[in-house]
Amino acid sequence: MSAVLSAQVEMMPMGHGDVDEMLAVERAVYPFPWTRGNFLDSIASGYSSWGCRVAGELVGYYVLMLALDEAHLLNLSVTEKRQGMGFGAGLLRHAMRSARRGGAMMMLLEVRPSNDKARALYRHFGFQQIGVRRAYYAADAGREDALVLQHPLAEVSA
Structure with a gap:
């Protein structure tokens, strides 16, 4: 994220009251989006859900499940107009640090082979296919x- 934007950027926990906004982003960026039930179930299960806002507008979010010493990144999404601006990297970095603070030693995730942008982001951070x-x-x-x-x-870098 650029220094100009960073003064307006807020990372905040997401809850039931944010599901409509998260769902709107999800539906706009994925041909097969998560459902309202997926978001509500994740929140009810206590999964870590964080959003990134710029001047109040939700520009992205992630959902992270911690289990013992592993973290599973279930969802990371950025609005189409904000992609390529560093928000995905900021969200991923936040998720990795949050997972580490929660005791996780390893982060796992799934990604579509056709999602070139996401694969490039994960590659930049050093994720390896297993x-x-x-x-x-x-x-x-x-x-x-x-x-x-x-x-x-x-270590969390990038």
């Missing part, structure tokens, strides 16, 4: 695999 989940995601032509990525959280 597997493939076959036919994991809904897709226009049936199902799409998920690449399973991991990153040790001993």
Whole structure:
């Protein structure tokens, strides 16, 4: 995020009252978005949900599940008009640091092979592919695999 924007940028926990905004972003950026139920279930389960706002506008968010010494990044989304401006990196960095503070030693996530922007972001942060989940995601032509990525959280950089 540029220095000009950083004065207006706020990271804040997301809750039930933010679901409509999160859902609007989700529906705008994904052809197969999470449902309201996915967000509500994640919040009810106590998963860490954080949003990034610029001058009050929600520009992105993430949902993170902690289990023992692992963190699983379930969702990270940035509005289309704010992509490429560093918000995804800021959200990912926040998620990694939050996971580390929560005792996680490793972060895992799934990403579509067709999501070049997300794959580039994760590559920049040093995530490594450790597997493939076959036919994991809904897709226009049936199902799409998920690449399973991991990153040790001993140090958070990038």
